Amino acid sequence: MVREKIKKILGEALKGLGERGLNVNGIEVIVEIPKQKEFGDYSTPLPLLVAQKNKKPPLEIAYELVNNLKTENIFEKIEIAGPGFINFFVSNQLLINIIKYIRKDLDNFVKIPNTYKKIQVEFGSINPTGPMHIAHARGVVIGDSLANLFRRLGWNAEKEFYINDAGNQIDLLGESLYSRYLEIQGINHEFPKEGYRGEYLKDLAYELLNEKEKIDTMDGKEKKEFFKEYALNKMLENIKKTLQNFGVEYDCWFSEKSLHREGKLNKVLEILQEKGYIYKKDSAIWFSSTKFGDEDDRVLVKRDGSPTYFLADIAYHLDKIERGFDWIIDVWGADHHAHVKRMKASLQALGFSPDILDIILVQMVRLLRGKEEVKISKRTGDFITLEEVQEEVGKDPIRFFFLLRSSDSQLDFDIDLAKKQAVDNPVYYVQYAHARCCSILRQAQEKNINLEDLDSADLTLLKDNKEKELLILLMRYPDKLRDIVRTLEIHLLPHYLLDLATAFHTFYDSCRVLTEDRKLTLARLNLVDSVRIIISDGLKILGISSPERM
């Protein structure tokens, strides 16, 4: 908000320089938050950039820029510093207004003008061949939180789960279940070579004993279909339940099979055929993805006439576009990184800009038990479900833990540590700050101070450094949200909340809120209420609760 304003007035001043003959083409106005307090609340290296382009002394440019700023009195001072930075120090009046904004008009405070009609975030789309593993939770919380953020900004965003219910792995799932079914009856049967060996299929097999009579009447083909459908539905049910308990509500569960059924794959082939991007080789049908920067051409229809997963995926993305999404975000495991290029290539081939699709690659999670790595494998059945960990550790710590780290870097999830040190999880640090705010407000009410009374407070009494620190952080909340929209790096939000919590705890320690000085009490209560609102708002985006007591 404030940063956007600074950007705007700098942009205007820059334009002024351009009109006076300087070359300002292609210079982007960047406003950053300095590491050192002495360098102001906001800062820009703009003069350096202009100077470089025009071979002029940066300080000279800086003076010209500053003299042309229409500042609207929101700054206490504007300094030119160092080799050519302009540093902005916001006025107390502005900071005080932040409180009013937060308490009275939060939606407007965080709002960012909408540039998209409909956004879709697709995440968590694991193969429905087993329960959700704890490591899967990473992509889930990232996608879920991003979608929450877009909605918070007042944008239209949907959450979607893509069900891979067509393909070999589902056949294999059915066969694995059938094997277990025979096995528990003591019937000798060879387990499918690459089959799924997890315990969960045994449980299902026992369930099916109740339907033995019905099953016995089926012929081979019917049986195969029955076991497949049964396993798939049960797995899906399990995944849905797990995600729901984890606090994730999808708008759409999209079936891959439906694409096949509705001829969407053929449609893709027709379009690509028409545009001349497919050809036949070795009795397979290929897509010339190399024309769009991919390393190799890719097969769309196999020699045996069946479609590849990739063709279905293209049809899926075309369908997304046809459903009106103009910003599509896929959250994928990093092991699929090689597919990014071909996916974007396919969009281009269909005549769309590859920029409507953003793919977030989430690096692998390594599971540890103490120092030992636990190999994740659905096939061998050795894994720890999200549900299981959630039961022991709780939803909030898991979500926060996974959201805290950049999706670019791998991370270790130590199950022992997570269980043992659930109490040490930084999420509690943030929640505790919130609970403290609530506690103060509660006690204020007991002393007959109502929330309406806060409106009449004299906020100029907030002069302490600790108070100012807090106000500045509050002011930056919308900036942070904007950064996340730009970079899709949701981990910035938990880090911000930690900073805010730190500033609050520090304030709490040195500035007593409820005192005999009623005027000061009222002013500080305003601040406390604002902190409470922002922490709660941020945690809500992350899908984490904001307890009022701890």
Next chain:
RNA sequence: GCGCCCGUAGCUCAGUAGGACAGAGCAACGGACUUCUAAUCCGUGGGCCGGAGGUUCGAAUCCUCCCGGGCGCGCCA
């Protein structure tokens, strides 16, 4: 061999779009509860930002090469 990601304090990681003296948590050590919740606060120590070159007024950040770790290189999904 080729491609993608990573390498920052003892450990786990931040480091904003190339900006000003490299940060936090944990661990270690030393302080602070008669007080609105000590799940907290204050302080101390700890770093050739994997290595070498290069671009730049300026590099942890960009480029090249090398070393180390992970992941991919299917007419599987």
